[in-house]
Amino acid sequence: MSLSEKELLELKPDHVVDAIGEVCPHTLNLALAGLKKAKPGEIVVEITDHSIATKTIPAAVKMNNYGEFLGVAKHKGNYHIFVKKH
Incomplete structure (x- = not known):
């Protein structure tokens, strides 16, 4: 999905x-915790100011088949990283 x-x-x-205000690896750990709480089909968005998370989170989601990475949007100086849980 694009x-x-x-x-x-x-x-x-x-x-x-x-x-x-968080940095890696904590940004990744927070995203994975959010995905763990989500039910299949639900959308999780992590809001961060740490640009590296826009690479680590999608990579971890894909590598571990946690869900579908939907994309990143920049809004008001922060990155919004969207993932839909499998």
């Missing part, structure tokens, strides 16, 4: 993970 930033920001996530 969504534009506008389309991503219009999604209504089921879970929001606040990782502002």
